[in-house]
Amino acid sequence: MDTRSLSLCRAPILGIACIAALAACSSKKAPPPPPPPEVGVVTLRPQAVTITTDLPGRTTAYRIAEVRPQVSGVILKRLFIEGSEVKAGQQLYQIDPAPFQASLESAQAALARAQATLVSAKLLAQRYQPLAAAHAVSQQDYDNAIAAQDQAAADVASAKAAVDTARINLVYTKVLSPISGHSGRSSVTEGALVDANQSAALVVVQQLDPIYVDVTQPSTLLLRLQRALASGQLKKVGDNQAQTQLTLEDGTPYEQPGKLQFSEVTVDAGTGSVTLRAVFPNPQKILLPGMFVREHLVEGVNEQGLLVPQQAVTHNPQGDATVLLVDADNTVSTRAIKTERAIGDQWLVSAGLAAGDKVVVVGLQRIKPEVKQVKPSEVSIEQLNAQPADAASGAPPAGGDPSKPQTSADPAGAQAAPANSQSSKK
Numbered sequence: 001m002d003t004r005s006l007s008l009c010r011a012p013i014l015g016i017a018c019i020a021a022l023a024a025c026s027s028k029k030a031p032p033p034p035p036p037p038e039v040g041v042v043t044l045r046p047q048a049v050t051i052t053t054d055l056p057g058r059t060t061a062y063r064i065a066e067v068r069p070q071v072s073g074v075i076l077k078r079l080f081i082e083g084s085e086v087k088a089g090q091q092l093y094q095i096d097p098a099p100f101q102a103s104l105e106s107a108q109a110a111l112a113r114a115q116a117t118l119v120s121a122k123l124l125a126q127r128y129q130p131l132a133a134a135h136a137v138s139q140q141d142y143d144n145a146i147a148a149q150d151q152a153a154a155d156v157a158s159a160k161a162a163v164d165t166a167r168i169n170l171v172y173t174k175v176l177s178p179i180s181g182h183s184g185r186s187s188v189t190e191g192a193l194v195d196a197n198q199s200a201a202l203v204v205v206q207q208l209d210p211i212y213v214d215v216t217q218p219s220t221l222l223l224r225l226q227r228a229l230a231s232g233q234l235k236k237v238g239d240n241q242a243q244t245q246l247t248l249e250d251g252t253p254y255e256q257p258g259k260l261q262f263s264e265v266t267v268d269a270g271t272g273s274v275t276l277r278a279v280f281p282n283p284q285k286i287l288l289p290g291m292f293v294r295e296h297l298v299e300g301v302n303e304q305g306l307l308v309p310q311q312a313v314t315h316n317p318q319g320d321a322t323v324l325l326v327d328a329d330n331t332v333s334t335r336a337i338k339t340e341r342a343i344g345d346q347w348l349v350s351a352g353l354a355a356g357d358k359v360v361v362v363g364l365q366r367i368k369p370e371v372k373q374v375k376p377s378e379v380s381i382e383q384l385n386a387q388p389a390d391a392a393s394g395a396p397p398a399g400g401d402p403s404k405p406q407t408s409a410d411p412a413g414a415q416a417a418p419a420n421s422q423s424s425k426k
Helices: 003-026 098-133 139-172 219-231 238-242 381-386 388-393 411-425
Strands: 038-043 047-067 073-078 091-095 174-176 181-183 203-218 243-247 253-263 273-280 292-309 321-326 332-343 346-351 358-362 375-378
Touching (some): 047 181, 139 174, 253 292, 273 292
Antiparallel strands (some): 038 358, 073 091, 203 273, 243 253, 292 346
């Protein structure tokens, strides 16, 4: 047989082999569908939630005294150290007392003269009384003697008042602190001429322990709180309803608790807010007037509050807050909710959820639009907080033990493993 006839015989054999190979490949089964993704869920349970509000405010001195002179004169001495603590009644300045001392002595002399005139007038009236009865003197002379006596008595009273005024003015040369507190910067020095009741204060004394904190609360928030208390949604917390806490400008909490003292009954027309005043102890003088602080007010308790971890809440294109729920048959659905406020790392939900709902908190990114069924596992809040890395990567704790390493249920990873092993064999 020649070469040409041999090649013709081999061609049908090769074709039959190719057809057999293709038939063998087509007879293989299709790959199984991927398993449902594993997710971690939290079952919602009602609990008592303390409702608090953080409001910005400013500190104000408990008492403020702007010390001004009550008599005019020259400052001879400043008797306190600027910035030091002063006591009520402590002398702060000494005004030149010489002219006031002279005025006092002059008033005392005028009083002595008036008293001597009164003695003479009384004696004259006493002498005229029997003579007038005997008609030895005229009734007019006796009446004049009585009037002179009364006039002398009035002059004595006027002279006594002048003495008291002179003595008071002499005392006013000693400028005293009306309250106990922290002294500020002195506006005058020795040798300065001051006027009585001048507009500029010599020094300002402020009492800083205790200290006021004034905060503003929107009237809308106040109305909402009143409605919630009236409907029974919130309950007062007894004596603790007046307790407040402070956060300082640098974010550190203030150790001493305070008490809400009063709330104004008038709403500011410009800002639409109501001013609240609380008083705080300030023994170490940490709080100074004018400091910006945040006041933590306890409003009440929601006995049936539902809290959802913040990582479980997302937003749809319309901006509405949504969560993923797992039904009894492990079906995933999206639910729109309304959040009222943040309580720590959780949201307080006011509408959209009910007790017993299972909310997906771990593995949100595994749930694609085409995924309908999932494999849920219960996750506690403690486990969720203890494993932030797992929560971010979407790996739920298997068997409820967050300490054990978890295996991924990603079918893509399962298919990649044999491919890698085959490439290593090659």
